Amino acid sequence: MRLSILLLFIVLASTKGFSQKASWTKLLNEKDLTGWDTYLGPSYDTVQNTWDHTPLGLNADPLKVFSIVTIDGHAALRVSGQRFGGISTQQAFKNYHLRLEFKWGETKSHPKKNSKRDSGLLYHAVGAHGADFGFWMRSQEFQLQEGDCGDYWGVAGGSFEVAAMKDSADYVYNPKGKLLLFNEKSPQGRHCIKNPDAEKPSGEWNVVELYCYGSTAVHIMNGKVVMVLQQSSQLDDGKSTPLQEGKIQLQSEGAEVYYRNVEIQAIHKIPAGLLK
Template sequence: MKLLKLLPILLLGISALGFTTQKTPSWQTLFNGKDLKEWDTYLAPDYDDSGKPLTGIPIGLNNDPKKVFTVIKQGEENIIRISGESWGAISTKKEYENYHLQLQFKWGNLKWGQKKNSNKDSGLLYHSVGKYGADYGSWMRSQEFQIDEGNCGDYWGVAGGAADIPAIKEGKNYTYRPEGKLISFREDSQIGRFCKKMSDAERPSGEWNTVDLYCYGDTSVHVMNGKVMMVLYRNKQIDDGNESPLRKGKIQIQSEGAEVYYKGIKIQQITSLPATLLK
């Protein structure tokens, strides 16, 4: 009997034994390509060029008078434009856990306020929980996958976010190294809440970059253009010196003084981290 004729019989036998064929989880699109109705916006108080608040009153939730967050047409596709003029973020309405998130971004030309003479800056904030504006009046507690010219993939703990990362000290900062000592990066320690990525994979300004973020359990992996930037263990949050897990939350994308474009934002559930990421 030919193999093609045997195949349905073999599959039937496997099913009868209680085994099923594994399917690749489907992608869920987080940007509908039309508008930002699936996201909330939050904007901080306006700041002067030195970074001091002008009024101390936040622009607030889903109030965007300057059109910091818009959807524009570029070429044949609609993309998200973040002007950077005010500090804040767009955030998903839902929380996510155990996922692979992918998006593309590229830099625009404009810079504002205290960032006029600095690198263009944005950021992907994940496991976002708690109140809006908890960090610098702008962002929820979260873990940051840094998106910043020349520094894409760095880690910042935001408003009490913390993680253990294998790292070595290089100059004033610590840099991720798989063979390094596991160090707790947290705001209330001498080491602080910042760890540099292992290497650089960002494309020239104006070109699209692909960001992949993997989160499973209390571990997360930052990947830029297919290259692992760092692996974070024991994602957690700190309250009055006490630790608790930080494994799920909303996703925020920052406005932080620079014009930036995003597209292709999608997410899929995972049941483990790909082994190739942890080598």
């Protein structure tokens, strides 16, 4: 009798998903860029101090800004940063847990040769390539920049509500703060600073995790929640509509950066412990 009950429980658990988790899917095959599109915008003339206004466009990468290399004994995506743009999944995603590792390289390029190393994880990316200043899709940004990893930027109309408090001239994520709207038209602007700072020193690998479910997102750096974002939306001519799914885009923004172990799994909710 006891054995029969145990077998029945195992069957119920497997059929109802009580003990099973969705499997991880690798987004990079570690051999080539199959499943991804590249887009490169205008170049920056360091002599004339102007943009040339002529994008290289979709899947045109003569400079090999995006390539698969071997570093630290492991295959990784190298983004040279030589030209502003992005590499995006051809598939759109919703309700997922995304996980990747990244570390900064050595090279920096104009117009950010003398600036912090910069890149970014753009999610819920929709619409035309180059919508943001000629380089990136409309999206929500998980900022990846030296010292600023985990910040939020609304890109080309992306919009989120975040609990935040103002610190000097900037708004900083604080779970005890007032829920504020961040987009390019709001009084707060389109940028909110992460809290705490959980990035490792430049040259070390960082683990980035992103949870998206419905209209909510959670930014995690090296195992620490650095921001919870709510009511994901987008602006069109001043009108707000939901933005809850889209492609994933990694930025090229003047700095050499490496990405590896880029993988995703479907979720049915965000773990409650992450939303506190």
